[in-house]
Amino acid sequence: MESFLDIYERACARKGSKDILESLLSEPVSKTQLAMLPDDVWLEEFTRKIFQSGFYWSVINAKWPGFRDVFWDFSVEKLLYMSPEMFEQRAQDERIVRNYKKVQSIAHNCLMIHELALEHGTFSKLVANWPEENIIELWLLLKKQGSRLGGNTGPYALRAVGKDTFILSRDVEAYLRAHEVISGGLHSQKSLRSAQAFFNELRGQSGYSLQKLSQLVAYSVGDNVLGVTS
Structure with a gap:
């Protein structure tokens, strides 16, 4: 080597x-900074990376204000109460890239973030305190409990928000x-x-x-x- x-x-x-x-x-960014982030930041970045996967990033970024409007600024608290029918309806909104399967991942990842936050105080604290010498286990957790966060999607989202990986x-x-x-x-x-x-x-x-x-x-x-x- x-x-x-x-x-x-x-x-x-x-x-x-x-x-x-x-x-x-x-x-x-520092662990202290990461731990202070609202959990909504993670849902937004997971969603951005999921939609960027297999698509021109510039197109997704140009439409991102529309995504934020359609999905209530990715508020975990609010989206937990959005029904499957509402997500299906939002998937047809012209302000976003219309892909129902990827839209479904928002609901799934919203629930994942919420459930892990209940265990660890906040999702941000879980990520911030995760040992970098075993970062692949965090990748695997996102893949297993999240939706469409396998491969490089989860790691790229972690990197974008500031987790060392x-x-x-x-x-x-x-x-x-x-x-x-x-x-x-x-x-x-x-x-x-x-x-x-x-x-x-x-x-x-x-x-x-x-x-x-x-x-x-x-x-x-x-x-x-x-x-x-x-």
Whole structure:
């Protein structure tokens, strides 16, 4: 396995300098900040990532004000009382991308957030306190108890809100396969455990967050333009 320094030096060379590389890396938000977020934020971001999956992100983002109008700003408290018939009706609203199965995921994920919040105080506290060295278990929880949050959808939503997580992007996957960290299915239990162990090792060597390490690995391989994000 390559060391953190090996990966870091190659990424520096590819991006042009250490300063340029560091300017491209970003940090997650603090656990304190995460714990203070309203749970509605999570439902909104889960929904955004579900609708962005397999669709042009720019189109979804352009329609997002309509989504917020149609689904009451993703208020978990309010949406818990929306009937299946109301969700079906909302799925036909021209202000959103009309996809009934994806709209159904809003009701399911709203209930998931509510039920987990009852156990942990808030859903945000659950996420904030989840140990990063076992972040894949949070991915699996979202996949198991949520709707349409498997694959990279759940992790991308976590990253977007600010939870420290690595991402199995195409460049990261290519690196992990090339260095025989993973084999077989990308999201198999074996591959996820191996990827987690790899990033935990780099974290121990560097003190970097999983987010920065994930970005660093991506910048060390794949297509490259000097000084530009990959």
